[in-house]
Amino acid sequence: MTITGGGVFWILLALAVAAVVLFFEHLMELRRAQIDWQDFIKGVVNVLSRGNTDEALAICEDTAVPVANVVATAIRHSGGGARALREAVDAQGRAEVGRLNRRLASLAIMGQVAPLLGLLGAVIGLMKAVVLVNSDVIVTKAALMTASMEALVPAALGLAVAIPISVMHGSLCIRMDRIVVELEAAATSIVGYVSAEAQLAARQPQPKAGEVRQ
Numbered sequence: 001m002t003i004t005g006g007g008v009f010w011i012l013l014a015l016a017v018a019a020v021v022l023f024f025e026h027l028m029e030l031r032r033a034q035i036d037w038q039d040f041i042k043g044v045v046n047v048l049s050r051g052n053t054d055e056a057l058a059i060c061e062d063t064a065v066p067v068a069n070v071v072a073t074a075i076r077h078s079g080g081g082a083r084a085l086r087e088a089v090d091a092q093g094r095a096e097v098g099r100l101n102r103r104l105a106s107l108a109i110m111g112q113v114a115p116l117l118g119l120l121g122a123v124i125g126l127m128k129a130v131v132l133v134n135s136d137v138i139v140t141k142a143a144l145m146t147a148s149m150e151a152l153v154p155a156a157l158g159l160a161v162a163i164p165i166s167v168m169h170g171s172l173c174i175r176m177d178r179i180v181v182e183l184e185a186a187a188t189s190i191v192g193y194v195s196a197e198a199q200l201a202a203r204q205p206q207p208k209a210g211e212v213r214q
Contacts, residue, residue, distance in 0.1 A: 008117055008118070008120055008121030008124065008154040009121065009153060009154055009157060011117060012114060012117055012118065012121075012154065012157045012158060012161050013157075015110055015113070015114055015117070015161060016114075016161045016164075016165075018110070019107060019110045019111075019161070019164075019165045019168065020168075022103055022106060022107055022110075023107060023165075023168040023172070025103065026103040026104060026107070026172055027172065027175075029100070029103070030100065030172065030175045030176065030179065031175075032065065033065050033066050033100065033179055034065075034175075034178070034179060034182070035063070035065055035067060035068075037067045037182050037183075037185065037186040038189075040063065040067060040068065040071070040186075041071065041186060041189050041190060041193075043059065044056050044059060044060065044071055044075075044190070045190075045193055047059065048075070048193075048197075053075060056071075056075055057072055057075055057076070060072035060075070066093075066096035066097075066100070066179065066183055067182065067183060067186045069092060069096055070089055070092050070093050070096065070183060070186060070187050070190070071186065071190045073088050073089055073091075073092040074088070074089050074187070074190040074191055074194050075190075075194070076088075077089070078194045078197070078198060079198070082195050082198070085191060085194060085195065086191055089187045089190075089191055090187070093183055093184070093187055096183065097176075097179075097180055097183070100176060100179065101176065104169070104172055104173065104176060107165060107168060107169045107172065108169050110165055111162050111165035111166045111169055112162075114158050114159075114161040114162040114165060115158045115159055115162045116158070117154070117158055118154045118155045118156070118157055118158015118159060118161075118162075119154075119155060119158065120154070121150070121151070121153070121154020121155065121157075121158070122151045122152065122154055122155040123151075124150070124151075124154075125147060125148070125149075125150035125151025125152070125153075125154065126151045128147045128150060128151075129144065129147035129148055129150075129151060132144065132147050
């Protein structure tokens with residue numbers, strides 16, 4: 001007897017393959033997004049302290065990770081006031097988190113859909129079994145077992161697919177939460193530095209008209 005689950009069986013297999021591919025792609029993306037943000041901030045601050053704003057921005061662009069993008073936003077908005085600076089950094093942080101969360105949401109949807117597809121396959125298989133039993137022809141044991149397996153296999157496969165997807169989604173969520181915490185800490189650090197430098201520059205006396213600064 002060949003174990004089959006009808007068309008739902010193949011849909012669930014395709015869903016499982018897609019989930020595995022999506023998991024590893026997102027895992028690699030999250031690994032690339034994680035850096036030692038404290039060392040990165042120190043390096044950028046050292047460059048900024050020498051007045052090399054363009055070099056600091058170039059470092060951020062070359063690094064191309066969420067922390068670097070947030071730091072670059074803080075540098076670009078350093079002259080717009082504390083409130084505008086914080087709003088720009090917060091908006092960039094939300095954009096970075098949203099970009100990383102897109103695939104994570106897709107994986108969560110797959111985990112929710114898999115058992116429902118299994119249940120659908122089970123209902124279809126049971127309907128076939130009922131129709132077969134109520135038919136006028138003599139029902140053989142093999143035919144009844146085949147109809148029963150078409151109901152049981154999708155249900156079991158739906159759970160077998162959903163459970164690993166839930167585990168994969170949970171592991172990615174843990175990594176994502178760590179990145180968000182690091183992103184918030186980096187944003188607070190760079191905003192604090194930029195704000196302090198702006199306040200220090202504002203306290204310095206400005207030369208009077210016609211007076212040459214030494």
